[in-house]
Amino acid sequence: MIARVTLEIALRKEFAYFIPPELADQVDVGSRVQVPFGARKVLGCVTGLAEESAHARLKPILKVIGAQTLVTPKILKLARWIGEYYCCAPETALKSVLPEAVRHEQASWRERLHVRALPVNGELPKLPKRQREVWRILEERPELPLSELLALAKTTAATVRRLEDRGLVTLAAEISERDPYARYHILPSQPLPLNPAQAKALAAIITAMDGSPKPEVQSPRSEVQSPKSKVQSPEAAGTQGSMFDVGCSMLDVPASAPSLAPPSSPSTPRSSTFLLHGVTGSGKTEVYLQAIAHALEQGKGAIVLVPEISLTPQTVERFKARFSSGPLQTLVAVLHSHLSAGERHDEWHKIRQGRARIAIGARSAIFAPVEPLGLIVVDEEHEHSYKQEEAPRYHARDVAIVRGQMEGAVVVLGSATPSLESYYNCGKGKYTLLQLPERADDKKMPVVRIVDMRQTVRPGKAVPIFSPQLKEAIARRVEQKEQVILFLNRRGYSTSLQCPLCGYVAECPNCSVSLTYHRHENKLCCHICAHVEPVPAVCPNAKCRNPAIRYSGVGTQRVEATLAKLFPHARTVRMDSDVLKRKEDYRRILGDFRVGKIDILVGTQMIAKGLHFPNVTLVGIIYADLALHQPDFRAGERTFQLLTQVAGRAGRGDIEGEVVVQAFTPFHPAIQFARRHDFEGFYAQEMEFREQLKYPPVGRIALLTLKGRNEEKVKFSADYLKQELQKAMVGIKDLVVAGPAPAPLLRAETYYRYQIMLRAQRMAALSQRLAVLIRSLTLPDDVTLAVDIDPVDLT
Ligand SMILES: [Zn+2]
Ligand SMILES: [Zn+2]
Numbered sequence: 122m123i124a125r126v127t128l129e130i131a132l133r134k135e136f137a138y139f140i141p142p143e144l145a146d147q148v149d150v151g152s153r154v155q156v157p158f159g160a161r162k163v164l165g166c167v168t169g170l171a172e173e174s175a176h177a178r179l180k181p182i183l184k185v186i187g188a189q190t191l192v193t194p195k196i197l198k199l200a201r202w203i204g205e206y207y208c209c210a211p212e213t214a215l216k217s218v219l220p221e222a223v224r225h226e227q228a229s230w231r232e233r234l235h236v237r238a239l240p241v242n243g244e245l246p247k248l249p250k251r252q253r254e255v256w257r258i259l260e261e262r263p264e265l266p267l268s269e270l271l272a273l274a275k276t277t278a279a280t281v282r283r284l285e286d287r288g289l290v291t292l293a294a295e296i297s298e299r300d301p302y303a304r305y306h307i308l309p310s311q312p313l314p315l316n317p318a319q320a321k322a323l324a325a326i327i328t329a330m331d332g333s334p335k336p337e338v339q340s341p342r343s344e345v346q347s348p349k350s351k352v353q354s355p356e357a358a359g360t361q362g363s364m365f366d367v368g369c370s371m372l373d374v375p376a377s378a379p380s381l382a383p384p385s386s387p388s389t390p391r392s393s394t395f396l397l398h399g400v401t402g403s404g405k406t407e408v409y410l411q412a413i414a415h416a417l418e419q420g421k422g423a424i425v426l427v428p429e430i431s432l433t434p435q436t437v438e439r440f441k442a443r444f445s446s447g448p449l450q451t452l453v454a455v456l457h458s459h460l461s462a463g464e465r466h467d468e469w470h471k472i473r474q475g476r477a478r479i480a481i482g483a484r485s486a487i488f489a490p491v492e493p494l495g496l497i498v499v500d501e502e503h504e505h506s507y508k509q510e511e512a513p514r515y516h517a518r519d520v521a522i523v524r525g526q527m528e529g530a531v532v533v534l535g536s537a538t539p540s541l542e543s544y545y546n547c548g549k550g551k552y553t554l555l556q557l558p559e560r561a562d563d564k565k566m567p568v569v570r571i572v573d574m575r576q577t578v579r580p581g582k583a584v585p586i587f588s589p590q591l592k593e594a595i596a597r598r599v600e601q602k603e604q605v606i607l608f609l610n611r612r613g614y615s616t617s618l619q620c621p622l623c624g625y626v627a628e629c630p631n632c633s634v635s636l637t638y639h640r641h642e643n644k645l646c647c648h649i650c651a652h653v654e655p656v657p658a659v660c661p662n663a664k665c666r667n668p669a670i671r672y673s674g675v676g677t678q679r680v681e682a683t684l685a686k687l688f689p690h691a692r693t694v695r696m697d698s699d700v701l702k703r704k705e706d707y708r709r710i711l712g713d714f715r716v717g718k719i720d721i722l723v724g725t726q727m728i729a730k731g732l733h734f735p736n737v738t739l740v741g742i743i744y745a746d747l748a749l750h751q752p753d754f755r756a757g758e759r760t761f762q763l764l765t766q767v768a769g770r771a772g773r774g775d776i777e778g779e780v781v782v783q784a785f786t787p788f789h790p791a792i793q794f795a796r797r798h799d800f801e802g803f804y805a806q807e808m809e810f811r812e813q814l815k816y817p818p819v820g821r822i823a824l825l826t827l828k829g830r831n832e833e834k835v836k837f838s839a840d841y842l843k844q845e846l847q848k849a850m851v852g853i854k855d856l857v858v859a860g861p862a863p864a865p866l867l868r869a870e871t872y873y874r875y876q877i878m879l880r881a882q883r884m885a886a887l888s889q890r891l892a893v894l895i896r897s898l899t900l901p902d903d904v905t906l907a908v909d910i911d912p913v914d915l916t
Contacts, residue, residue: 124148124182125169126156133210133896135168139179148182151190151197153224155183164224166192166215189473191219193490199524206884208892208908209513217513218488220456222465231463233297234267236281236290246287251280259290266297298471301455301464302441305434310442312414313407322397322555326412329393329531329553330419330495394522396502396543397535399557400798401769402564402733405535408557409498410443412533413479417449421495421530422478426517428504429483430727432457434708440481456482456489484509484517487524494530497521502534502543503762508913516911518543537769538762541811544804545818567740567771567778569796573787574744586675586683591741591781595684595721598739599691603776604714605721606734607684608767609677609743612697612725613637616674618645620660622667627657633868638672639699640682650870680723680743688721696724729767735774740767745784745792752865753915754816757791761803764795817911820855821884823891824912825877826864829904832873836861838904839875846877849894855882866916876915884910 122145125135138156140148148154152167157180164186192200196218204214216224238259248256255274271278284290315323399405413423427436432455441453454468454477471477473490480489484507487497499507499518507517518534525532534543534552547554560566572588587595598605617635618627627636629647636645636654644653660667681695696710707727713719715734722728748760764782772778784792794803811819827842829835839861850856857880864874881887888910900906 122148123171123174123179124152124154124167125171126154126165126182127168127212127215128156128158128163128165129212129216130158130163133212135211136165137171137174137176137179139181141181144182144185147185149190150194151192153186153191153219155186156180157183166197168197168211168215187223191223191473193492195492195528196488196490198527199488199520202523202527203513203515203520205892206888207513207515207910208888208895214513217485217509217515220465220469220485222462223469225462231297231299231467232294234292235295235297236265236267236270236292238263238290239288241289248284248287251276252284255280255284256289267292299461299464299467301457301460301468302434302437305438307438307441307445309446310439312411312443313404315407315411316404316559316561318399318557318559319404319408319561322395322557323408323411325553325555326395326408326496326531326533327415329395330412330415332393394525394532394546394552395534395555396539396547396552397533397555397557398539398544398800399535399537400560400566401537401766402560402562402773403537403557404561405500405557406439407561409500409533409535410440412496412498412531413440414443414449416495417444417451417478419495421493422451422472422480422491423496423498424486424489424491424494424521425479425481425498425500426486426507426521427481427483427500428506429458430506431501432481432483433711435711437481440479444479451479452477453479453481454489456480456486458483487517487520494524494528497525497530497532499532499534501536503536503538503540505913508911510914512907514907514909514912516913519911538765538800541758541804541807542818545808564772564774565777566798567768567780569768569780569782569798571745571787571792571796572781572783574783574785583673584675586680586743587687588781588783591783592687594739594779594781595688595691595741599688599720601738603738604717604719604734604736605739605741606728606737606767606770607680607721607723607741607743608725608729609675609680609723610725610747610763611674611676611744612678612699613646613648613676614640614678614682615672616676617672618656618670619673620662620665620667620670622669623660623662623665625660625662625665625670627661631868631871633866637676640678641699649866675743677723677725684721684723691720692718693721693723694719696722696728698725698727701727726763728770729763733773734770736776737770737774738772738776738778740771740778740780742767742780742782745782746786746789749786749789749791751916754811754814755913755915757789757807757810760789760791761795761807764792765798765800768795768798815855815857815880820880820882821887822912823879823884823887824909824915825879826874826907826909827861827876827900827904828869828872828874828907829901830871830873831903834901835873835875835904838900838906839877842898842900842906843877845894845898846879849890850879850887853881853886853890856880856887864916 122140124138124140126138127135148167150167150170153164154167155162155164162183200214200218204211255276258270258273267278267281270281285292397405397408416423437455444451444453452471454471456465456468472480480486480491499521502518509515522532543552546552572590574588577585577588595605615638618638627645629636629650629652631652632647632649634647634649636647639646643656645656646653660670677695677697681693684693694710701707714722742764745764748763749756768780771780782792790806825842827835827839843858843861846858858877860877861875864876867874879887891908895908
């Protein structure tokens with residue numbers, strides 16, 4: 122037998138290897154293997170099997186890594202789609218579907234020595250004092266990890282070894298699973314009664330789930346054997362287009378892009394995608410929980426994606442609490458970048474072994490090997506963190522929809538502020554819209570007041586941070602022992618250091634941005650490349666040397682400092698990525714806030730999402746229009762989403778909430794629609810603009826960014842690429858090739874960046890042609906090209 126192997130080193134092709142007889146029953150599609158490559162030994166994944174090969178002398182596979190095939194055929198199929206749709210090399214796509222902690226050859230379960238007491242025949246021999254103490258503990262707990270026993274008995278392993286010599290105990294290595302949530306006490310929870318809107322939404326989801334095909338009962342072994350029979354032409358190994366022989370005709374309709382659902386045919390599993398649009402506090406999670414329960418009843422599993430930032434212990438606990446006991450009991454595995462490599466290894470394998478039927482995680486959890494899969498939930502589906510910013514540049518929400526189609530799983534996208542893409546797809550009938558228009562507990566939506574900051578500006582004076590209205594509101598709420606959240610999406614103290622005489626601005630030597638002043642560290646920092654430099658005492662301009670250089674612009678540190686002056690008795694804490702150096706900090710600060718140890722919480726977008734604090738009655742947004750003036754067609758959408766999400770933190774308890782929004786452009790539609798909690802109004806207005814320019818969701822875009830240290834070369838390469846694009850794209854309907862132009866952030870981390878933007882009606886044909894072009898394109902060695910299909914970050 123021959124195995125076709127995709128190697129981890131980037132070569133964009135498969136290689137054929139001979140499977141030695143002794144490994145024959147271990148090698149399968151999806152196996153991780155070590156193979157010789159030149160003089161080296163490299164790791165790879167078996168992506169196809171064949172009876173014979175055109176090559177006479179094949180090298181053998183050296184060894185198989187892991188007892189179980191790691192990449193299931195279904196995940197392999199998904200990886201193939203990612204490689205094709207997002208124009209990246211197959212090995213890059215393959216790498217992303219397996220967590221680092223699992224891919225590694227050394228990765229394995231942790232083994233610990235366990236001590237077990239043996240039955241005593243006759244009378245217990247007389248033991249020395251130390252050994253007697255150990256034995257006493259073992260009489261209580263006849264089996265426990267050695268380390269625990271030593272801690273309890275305050276002794277060394279030698280004592281236990283002596284008991285072993287006497288035949289009283291045995292010592293053996295046993296797998297000891299790492300449970301990242303072992304320290305948390307999780308009380309079981311029961312399904313909550315649903316209000317009519319929740320019940321209706323759940324019923325629609327359940328109906329779709331019942332219409333999905335029943336899972337086939339198969340052992341993991343037999344299910345991965347099926348691809349063997351489909352392999353026909355071994356010569357195809359190493360040629361494009363023959364990757365991943367798992368028979369995925371459906372995916373050849375690259376329609377899988379979310380807005381282009383493929384027509385369902387008898388061979389295509391039926392799938393349904395729902396958009397659950399519920400206002401903040403409307404009880405979306407309870408709908409998810411009951412839908413997951415239904416999947417478990419069907420004998421299937423579920424994947425829940427949440428943005429990294431909302432993946433708090435609080436969120437995880439809600440899911441664990443519901444499924445930790447009762448007839449539907451299952452393990453809930455958490456895939457999270459904050460876990461240790463060992464914890465991630467164990468969590469992933471709990472899913473692979475089928476012991477955990479629910480996987481919760483951020484972006485990459487979409488590749489969790491849940492099998493069979495009944496439901497995928499993408500919470501806060503509008504979140505940009507679902508898009509990976511390095512290759513493969515996939516969008517986890519879109520991958521979720523494709524995976525749902527492939528595996529016949531129902532997909533539920535949830536948000537209080539849906540992305541325009543998803544809402545548009547509802548209008549087109551591709552998704553089903555479900556609405557939760559009211560807060561679940563009859564709490565009112567908070568009152569939003571907009572303050573026109575232009576009226577606070579006094580000639581010759583700096584713009585104040587707090588308007589009189591916000592100052593008064595904070596004073597009142599703090600006085601009443603209620604809590605306040607203040608939001609500013611900009612960290613640091615001042616955004617720039619400027620000389621009023623000569624106009625000098627401190628800029629990063631590596632990036633085209635100004636440096637931010639951080640007062641605590643008394644340093645200037647770049648927020649792009651993390652460059653740090655001391656604060657100059659005088660203007661660095663040799664001709665100027667003005668000692669009165671000035672800071673302008675406000676960051677969270679300055680808000681915190683100003684609050685300390687205005688409200689010296691209030692307990693104020695700042696929460697942004699400068700404060701949160703350790704993973705426990707986030708939890709600790711939120712815990713303190715929950716129990717009322719903090720009066721005012723100041724923070725960046727980190728505090729915008731999903732937090733539920735009943736005693737928060739005032740939310741202040743310092744500068745609402747910060748994000749509005751960015752060179753991005755989604756600036757308005759982002760502002761609307763952010764304001765709505767932040768405002769949603771207010772009034773979650775018994776006292777009605779209040780939101781004060783300070784803005785310099787108070788009549789901007791994004792701000793006005795957010796004030797009225799009017800998503801439909803915002804959508805209609807924003808769509809007019811997108812329609813005119815054929816921007817997503819009306820058209821589709823691909824962003825090509827060239828970067829290099831030599832600006833001339835980058836520019837030249839961009840011009841060349843444009844010519845090639847125009848040749849390669851002939852015949853694509855409505856194609857617009859814009860650029861090349863300097864990227865909004867021209868220089869980042871010492872690299873110059875130029876962009877070309879492609880816009881078209883459909884992405885499928887475009888990304889196929891792009892992939893072909895990129896393979897044949899020759900760029901200078903020091904210029905690199907990044908292709909971003911459906912980009913969310915245009916800088
Ligand atoms: Zn100067
Ligand atoms: Zn920089």
